[in-house]
Amino acid sequence: MCSRDCCSKGGVSRTKDGNPCERRAEKQETDIIVPTPQSLLYPYEMIQEIADFLVKGSGIRPKIGIICGSGLGSLADLIQNPKVFEYSKIPNFPVSTVEGHAGKLVVGCLEGVNVMAMQGRFHYYEGYPLAKCSMPVRVMKLCGVEYLFATNAAGGINPKYAVGDIMLMHDHVNMLGFAGNSPLQGPNDPRFGPRFPALVNSYNKDLINKAIDISKAMGIESSVHVGVYSCLGGPTYETIAELRALRMMGVDAVGMSTVHEVITARHCDMKVFAFSLITNKCATEYSEKKDEEANHDEVMAVAKNKQKACCEMVSRLVAEIQKSL
Numbered sequence: 001m002c003s004r005d006c007c008s009k010g011g012v013s014r015t016k017d018g019n020p021c022e023r024r025a026e027k028q029e030t031d032i033i034v035p036t037p038q039s040l041l042y043p044y045e046m047i048q049e050i051a052d053f054l055v056k057g058s059g060i061r062p063k064i065g066i067i068c069g070s071g072l073g074s075l076a077d078l079i080q081n082p083k084v085f086e087y088s089k090i091p092n093f094p095v096s097t098v099e100g101h102a103g104k105l106v107v108g109c110l111e112g113v114n115v116m117a118m119q120g121r122f123h124y125y126e127g128y129p130l131a132k133c134s135m136p137v138r139v140m141k142l143c144g145v146e147y148l149f150a151t152n153a154a155g156g157i158n159p160k161y162a163v164g165d166i167m168l169m170h171d172h173v174n175m176l177g178f179a180g181n182s183p184l185q186g187p188n189d190p191r192f193g194p195r196f197p198a199l200v201n202s203y204n205k206d207l208i209n210k211a212i213d214i215s216k217a218m219g220i221e222s223s224v225h226v227g228v229y230s231c232l233g234g235p236t237y238e239t240i241a242e243l244r245a246l247r248m249m250g251v252d253a254v255g256m257s258t259v260h261e262v263i264t265a266r267h268c269d270m271k272v273f274a275f276s277l278i279t280n281k282c283a284t285e286y287s288e289k290k291d292e293e294a295n296h297d298e299v300m301a302v303a304k305n306k307q308k309a310c311c312e313m314v315s316r317l318v319a320e321i322q323k324s325l
């Protein structure tokens, strides 16, 4: 009861004559914690500071940014004369908490092109808001990056996909977006891009065609597909009913990343190339068999096995871009 002689009825403090207690109402208002809109977590100036730190520290303005998926960190090992930044030493950078994501940013040269690679990405399930997960993409942009290469480990839903196949992403279904979550949520800073960015043709067709040609040159075209990826929040793998629903929506591979990075990259007008390494086949029939359940050890093991082909795909594509620069 407050000093104005109020009583609490149905969770609302009221004066004796039944009117809501003004003082209580004022207090409740100040108690409300309004969540910070995602886009305000990393203002332009803070991203600029991180970019300046990396450009100054490496002496390099990268043209291509690479995000290494689970177990695909060796993509960054291709980089010559690498300057390595541990995430924990980069001002205002989050840290990686997932096995298979080393937490290092590698800047250097690949096939004659200045590149920057993230050995470790940030996932929503780690507890980071989406804008924080994809903040490094904006850092890349302000460092000078024009092309984003995003890679991921994913479960194959398309029954034609086998473990170890590569799926070149040509579109996505943004399940977190369906639920009203976006890395662009909150006030828009036009220095990054427009309020309402279009996402049709987000995945660069020319780069997809080049990657198909590369797969032919590598003799792996029968295990390379072009398909649709969907990102769920994780960290749980999907239920059978969810996988069936995704398949009905036209999804070929499912994972827990990439989409918010692509949204952020397209917002600031980067060219995007992305692929999934199919690390497990998603079961769409009910079964008691333990070996049909997805698990991170299997994801990591398949990624390790297939890293050579993934590395070759990336370096050949970078070499193609180099020709056009």
Ligand SMILES: O=P(O)(O)O[C@@H]1C[C@H](O)[C@@H](CO)O1
Residues within 6 Å of the ligand: 068, 069, 070, 071, 098, 121, 123, 151, 152, 153, 154, 234, 255, 256, 257, 258, 295, 296, 299
């Ligand atoms: O970072 P990516 O999307 O490659 O990692 C996938 C999704 C989860 O982080 C993990 C599950 O095994 O691999």
